[in-house]
Amino acid sequence: MKKIKLTVAYDGTDFSGFQKQPGRRTVQGTLEEVLGRITGESVQIYGSGRTDAGVHALGQVCHFTTSGLIPVEKYPYILRRTLPRDLLVYAAEEVPHDFHAQKSAMWKTYRYQLDLQPLPGIFERRYRTHVPVSLDIGAMQEAANHLTGTHDFTSFCSAKTEVIDRVRTIFRCQVCQEAGGLVIEVTGNGFLYNMVRIIAGTLVEVGKKRVKPEEIPFIIQAKDRQKAGPTFPPEGLVLVQVGYHPWTDNYARES
Amino acid sequence: MKKIKLTVAYDGTDFSGFQKQPGRRTVQGTLEEVLGRITGESVQIYGSGRTDAGVHALGQVCHFTTSGLIPVEKYPYILRRTLPRDLLVYAAEEVPHDFHAQKSAMWKTYRYQLDLQPLPGIFERRYRTHVPVSLDIGAMQEAANHLTGTHDFTSFCSAKTEVIDRVRTIFRCQVCQEAGGLVIEVTGNGFLYNMVRIIAGTLVEVGKKRVKPEEIPFIIQAKDRQKAGPTFPPEGLVLVQVGYHPWTDNYARES
Numbered sequence: 248m249k250k251i252k253l254t255v256a257y258d259g260t261d262f263s264g265f266q267k268q269p270g271r272r273t274v275q276g277t278l279e280e281v282l283g284r285i286t287g288e289s290v291q292i293y294g295s296g297r298t299d300a301g302v303h304a305l306g307q308v309c310h311f312t313t314s315g316l317i318p319v320e321k322y323p324y325i326l327r328r329t330l331p332r333d334l335l336v337y338a339a340e341e342v343p344h345d346f347h348a349q350k351s352a353m354w355k356t357y358r359y360q361l362d363l364q365p366l367p368g369i370f371e372r373r374y375r376t377h378v379p380v381s382l383d384i385g386a387m388q389e390a391a392n393h394l395t396g397t398h399d400f401t402s403f404c405s406a407k408t409e410v411i412d413r414v415r416t417i418f419r420c421q422v423c424q425e426a427g428g429l430v431i432e433v434t435g436n437g438f439l440y441n442m443v444r445i446i447a448g449t450l451v452e453v454g455k456k457r458v459k460p461e462e463i464p465f466i467i468q469a470k471d472r473q474k475a476g477p478t479f480p481p482e483g484l485v486l487v488q489v490g491y492h493p494w495t496d497n498y499a500r501e502s
Numbered sequence: 503m504k505k506i507k508l509t510v511a512y513d514g515t516d517f518s519g520f521q522k523q524p525g526r527r528t529v530q531g532t533l534e535e536v537l538g539r540i541t542g543e544s545v546q547i548y549g550s551g552r553t554d555a556g557v558h559a560l561g562q563v564c565h566f567t568t569s570g571l572i573p574v575e576k577y578p579y580i581l582r583r584t585l586p587r588d589l590l591v592y593a594a595e596e597v598p599h600d601f602h603a604q605k606s607a608m609w610k611t612y613r614y615q616l617d618l619q620p621l622p623g624i625f626e627r628r629y630r631t632h633v634p635v636s637l638d639i640g641a642m643q644e645a646a647n648h649l650t651g652t653h654d655f656t657s658f659c660s661a662k663t664e665v666i667d668r669v670r671t672i673f674r675c676q677v678c679q680e681a682g683g684l685v686i687e688v689t690g691n692g693f694l695y696n697m698v699r700i701i702a703g704t705l706v707e708v709g710k711k712r713v714k715p716e717e718i719p720f721i722i723q724a725k726d727r728q729k730a731g732p733t734f735p736p737e738g739l740v741l742v743q744v745g746y747h748p749w750t751d752n753y754a755r756e757s
Contacts, residue, residue, distance in 0.1 A: 256624040
């Protein structure tokens with residue numbers, strides 16, 4: 248039995264999210280079906296975490312185990328020919344048996360992409376949330392700096408969150424202007440449900456000068472979802488990268 | 503009766519082209535149906551020209567006549583709420599009765615968009631043709647310069663072209679590197695069937711050093727479709743802008 252790690256990109260627009268659901272087109276379901284056909288085995292895919300319907304990925308990580316004889320380096324080529332065009336496997340590598348896409352993950356990077364043009368861009372509408380206002384980007388970065396560090400992020404997760412420990416560490420939160428619009432990029436050791444979408448909604452409130460950057464510490468301290476900004480829609484959200492412990496990567500490279 | 507000019511953007515991926523066809527989802531068909539519902543009249547849309555299935559537009563121009571009482575400046579707002587998300591009306595203005603979206607057009611600008619990354623970008627795949635090779639961009643621009651001017655473009659149009667006069671003037675043909683890849687932008691007084699897609703295919707042959715820039719004049723002179731490069735796929739092609747005679751625009755602005 249081999250354990251294989253896949254690095255996967257997808258356009259989330261036409262998927263009902265990552266997690267398998269009967270009768271729905273999902274990332275996990277599509278990967279399991281196609282890998283099942285290729286290997287002739289029943290394949291179970293484990294992802295680094297779910298993504299909601301409409302959320303995209305540039306570097307989602309999954310693993311599965313197989314007793315098949317396909318050389319691991321062939322998977323990206325074979326999968327490129329068999330997967331639909333909105334789901335792409337960038338890389339495949341053999342990993343040690345104690346590797347787990349979710350449990351071994353050390354950090355994740357997400358981007359939230361905004362389209363600031365007066366009218367929504369026709370090539371941006373699937374991947375960026377349209378916010379046709381001028382934003383104070385300096386104030387947004389100042390607010391973003393207040394989010395970094397280790398905090399209880401109860402104010403920044405869905406009120407429906409069932410996880411009890413809401414303490415997470417944000418290593419970096421950067422607001423950058425790009426050709427297509429504005430990007431909020433966040434790296435942390437873990438994210439609560441809707442956390443990046445609420446961070447984006449809150450930073451845009453700051454950009455609109457409805458909230459001051461120095462109010463962010465009080466919003467965090469309140470541990471009250473009502474104090475933060477709105478949950479922004481899924482189409483602007485992209486899972487960019489999932490990081491693993493270095494020895495896992497080394498082992499994978501040497502094996 | 504008022505004549506109204508619309509500036510329209512669309513993501514061509516899920517349309518069977520511009521021109522109405524029974525039982526197909528087309529840009530013209532969708533606009534006529536929605537405008538028919540809004541005005542309560544039977545509306546006939548005239549475009550500046552057809553675009554093929556999969557081809558996009560940032561600034562396609564159409565016109566229609568109506569005896570309805572909706573103020574012209576309201577159309578973009580009303581249409582934004584009623585049109586599907588992949589079809590967007592950027593502007594509406596009243597034009598003189600002798601304006602015709604196709605017959606009054608003086609020039610058009612098209613872009614052909616390439617994705618040069620080793621693997622196809624998940625956000626680029628609908629709007630860029632994937633060409634995962636390194637290209638000599640200087641040579642491509644040199645070849646592009648040979649295309650400008652007034653020429654018989656028989657070598658650069660589909661062999662199925664029925665138009666007899668194939669003389670067109672290219673005012674500008676620019677090869678530019680962008681964040682997402684490479685763009686070939688062409689402005690001319692008119693374009694033959696598949697012309698921009700064959701120009702793109704030929705310039706990429708030059709970029710791959712399979713054709714030399716100084717061969718372009720001979721390819722043009724041959725008046726033989728076989729001498730030029732391949733017809734590149736529709737997804738990379740974008741109709742950017744349609745230009746009209748200044749007095750038409752002035753008249754429209756004053757009326």
